[in-house]
Amino acid sequence: MNHDTTRVEAFSDAVFGFSATLLVVSLEIPTDFDELVANLYGFIPFSVTFAALVLIWSIHRGFFARFRFADNWIIAFNAALLFVVLFYVYPLKFMAHSLVEALDLVPASHDRARLANIDSLGTLFLLYSAGFGALFLFVALMYRHVARLAERLKLTPRQAHDARWIGRQYFIFVGVAATSIVLTLTGVGLTIGLPGWIYAALGPLCYTHGKWSEKSAPR
Helix, strand or coil, X not given: CCCCHHHHHHHHHHHHHHHHHHHHHCCCCCCCHHHHHHHHHHHXXXXXXXXXXXXXXXXXXXXXXXXXXXXXXXXXXXXXXXXXXXXXXXXXXXXXHHHHHHCCCCCCXXXXXXXXXXXXXXXXXXXXXXXXXXXXXXXXXXXXXXXXXXXXXXXXXHHHHHHXXXXXXXXXXXXXXXXXXXXXXXXXXXXXXXXXXXXXXXXXXXXXXXXXXXXXXXX
């Protein structure tokens, strides 16, 4: 059954907006100048997290911009995606704090969110990779579902091709996240952050896949 995508998109935008609100309300109201300065430094990781949230929103928007379609399966995948977005906000913000601190963008006097030990680092990698993988899994499933219904939806050959290759692209994201989880669980390279560095492989993998997909694109 096909549904009106306008309401699906409106509800989704509301959830993304609420997620952005959660990032702000987690900042405490300062009671003196020192706390105000501390909160201002908190806007650095907030900016990183907000940028990531906007990126996820743009990927979500891209799907509905290409395909004005929403059946029960799309609604289910979309709902699961939004659920992960809401859950993902705070772990993502913590990762942003860790990144900012690693780059020494926060003064030494500023309170830092520290990891207690290597096990805590492993748990953080697991949380990040599970959320990252789940997000792109549901996006990939949305594209794959549309690709399977190409004939029924009367997609052009190019649209059908795009649905297939974009879906595969996001499955690559899922595969890298799964690799990070395996590295974390086995402890391989955990002390040097290998489960995090593995995400650098997304660049060459997606580039190679994109070039290969373009060769098979209908002219």
